Amino acid sequence: NAGVTQTPKFQVLKTGQSMTLQCAQDMNHEYMSWYRQDPGMGLRLIHYSVGAGITDQGEVPNGYNVSRSTTEDFPLRLLSAAPSQTSVYFCASSYGGGFASGANVLTFGAGSRLTVL
Amino acid sequence: GDSVTQMEGPVTLSEEAFLTINCTYTATGYPSLFWYVQYPGEGLQLLLKATKADDKGSNKGFEATYRKETTSFHLEKGSVQVSDSAVYFCALSFKTIFGAGTRLFVKA
Numbered sequence: 291n292a293g294v295t296q297t298p299k300f301q302v303l304k305t306g307q308s309m310t311l312q313c314a315q316d317m318n319h320e321y322m323s324w325y326r327q328d329p330g331m332g333l334r335l336i337h338y339s340v341g342a343g344i345t346d347q348g349e350v351p352n353g354y355n356v357s358r359s360t361t362e363d364f365p366l367r368l369l370s371a372a373p374s375q376t377s378v379y380f381c382a383s384s385y386g387g388g389f390a391s392g393a394n395v396l397t398f399g400a401g402s403r404l405t406v407l
Numbered sequence: 408g409d410s411v412t413q414m415e416g417p418v419t420l421s422e423e424a425f426l427t428i429n430c431t432y433t434a435t436g437y438p439s440l441f442w443y444v445q446y447p448g449e450g451l452q453l454l455l456k457a458t459k460a461d462d463k464g465s466n467k468g469f470e471a472t473y474r475k476e477t478t479s480f481h482l483e484k485g486s487v488q489v490s491d492s493a494v495y496f497c498a499l500s501f502k503t504i505f506g507a508g509t510r511l512f513v514k515a
């Protein structure tokens with residue numbers, strides 16, 4: 291009964307380093323997404339996926355890459371970290387294609403706090 | 408594009424006070440509307456939702472009514488408790504868009 295699992299919970303990077311935030315869900319959800327949470331700005335959508343092999347950009351995609359090779363996993367890659375990417379990152383998933391039914395409720399992971407020096 | 412605007416916080420109330428957190432939205436089509444709550448150190452979790460106009464979502468004493476004519480989905484609770492202290496987010500689908508969040512402090 292794990293739900294959405296994110297790793298790591300905390301990470302400190304130096305400018306220019308790369309890393310991958312992992313996200314896995316065991317609910318057979320088709321829709322998965324990544325958000326970043328910054329003070330006063332709520333949650334902003336980075337990338338999302340409506341199924342394996344399908345990804346698309348959200349509101350703030352620059353500097354991030356995603357892939358969806360399986361239904362369960364949706365990793366978020368930072369190619370060259372910048373201080374502006376210091377944030378708390380949340381992965382979320384929902385049943386269905388995301389757009390197919392507007393009533394889909396998101397299940398969130400516990401978050402990953404990233405600091406870029 | 409779609410957007411959500413909610414009242415700025417923090418909101419500080421005494422226990423048993425009445426709570427209202429305002430939320431208005433802009434969207435094409437007929438989105439579903441949600442309130443999520445985030446307790447300290449945790450991810451967001453669904454508090455309540457409404458899928459069509461005039462629907463009322465309710466949970467744990469919280470209520471919100473989907474008002475299409477005023478494009479609003481205000482969150483209310485008649486008597487808040489210390490345990491309600493959290494950050495509350497209004498959101499709309501289809502590609503879930505969140506408001507900025509409102510932090511609530513409830514004093515004993």
